[in-house]
Amino acid sequence: MLCGRRALAANDLDKQFVTKTDVGAFEETESPIEERRAYKVFQDIGLARATKGAKVFIAMKGASDSGLFIPHSPSKFVGWDGEDLQAEELANRIFMKENCSYMEHLKENDEEKYKLQFGGYVAKKIEPGSIEAIYKNALKKIGAEGAKVEKKKAEYSGKKYENKKKISLAERKERVAARLAEE
Structure with a gap:
C-alpha cells in the first residue's frame, strides 16, 4: 500500500x-x-x-487499495470460495489473526518457546491482541500521508580518509629482508 501511495x-x-478503507472487500480502482x-x-x-493466498497477491491487494488500477480477479485471495470473496477471512489474514492466536497459545502453554519465536515482539512489548490495532493504525497513516519523508542527511565533510601510497619494489624487498633477518 505504501508503494502505491508514494507512486x-x-x-x-x-x-x-x-485509499479504500474496507480492507477485506474486493474493489477495483475506478477513474472519474x-x-x-x-x-x-x-x-x-x-x-x-x-497459489491461492500467496503473499504476492496480498501485496497486489495493498497496491490496488492504495489507488493504483491493477486489473485482477479475487480468485487468488484467501477467502474465495468459488463464487464470492469472504471479506472477513481476507481481513483476518491481512491483520495476522492466525499468527496472533498462535502467539496467545504459545504464551499460555510454552513461555520459553514463545520468547524464542516472538522475541522481537516481546522486546518491543507488543501483545498478540494489539497487533491488529497496530496494522490498522499503520494503514490509516499510509492513507492519510503516503508521501516519502525526506531524511536529514549526515555531514561527512569532517572525516578524512587517507589513501596509502604504493611502496616501490626496492622498499618491498627491504621489508622482506628485514623480516627474514628478524627470524
Whole structure:
C-alpha cells in the first residue's frame, strides 16, 4: 500500500485517488470520467508460485487499495470460495489473526518457546491482541500521508580518509629482508 501511495504522491494524484478503507472487500480502482485516470499497473510475480493466498497477491491487494488500477480477479485471495470473496477471512489474514492466536497459545502453554519465536515482539512489548490495532493504525497513516519523508542527511565533510601510497619494489624487498633477518 505504501508503494502505491508514494507512486501516486510523486505525480500529485494522491488527493484524487484515495485509499479504500474496507480492507477485506474486493474493489477495483475506478477513474472519474472527466479527470485523470489512475495508473494502470500489471503485476509480474516472477518465479513466485501463483497459489491461492500467496503473499504476492496480498501485496497486489495493498497496491490496488492504495489507488493504483491493477486489473485482477479475487480468485487468488484467501477467502474465495468459488463464487464470492469472504471479506472477513481476507481481513483476518491481512491483520495476522492466525499468527496472533498462535502467539496467545504459545504464551499460555510454552513461555520459553514463545520468547524464542516472538522475541522481537516481546522486546518491543507488543501483545498478540494489539497487533491488529497496530496494522490498522499503520494503514490509516499510509492513507492519510503516503508521501516519502525526506531524511536529514549526515555531514561527512569532517572525516578524512587517507589513501596509502604504493611502496616501490626496492622498499618491498627491504621489508622482506628485514623480516627474514628478524627470524
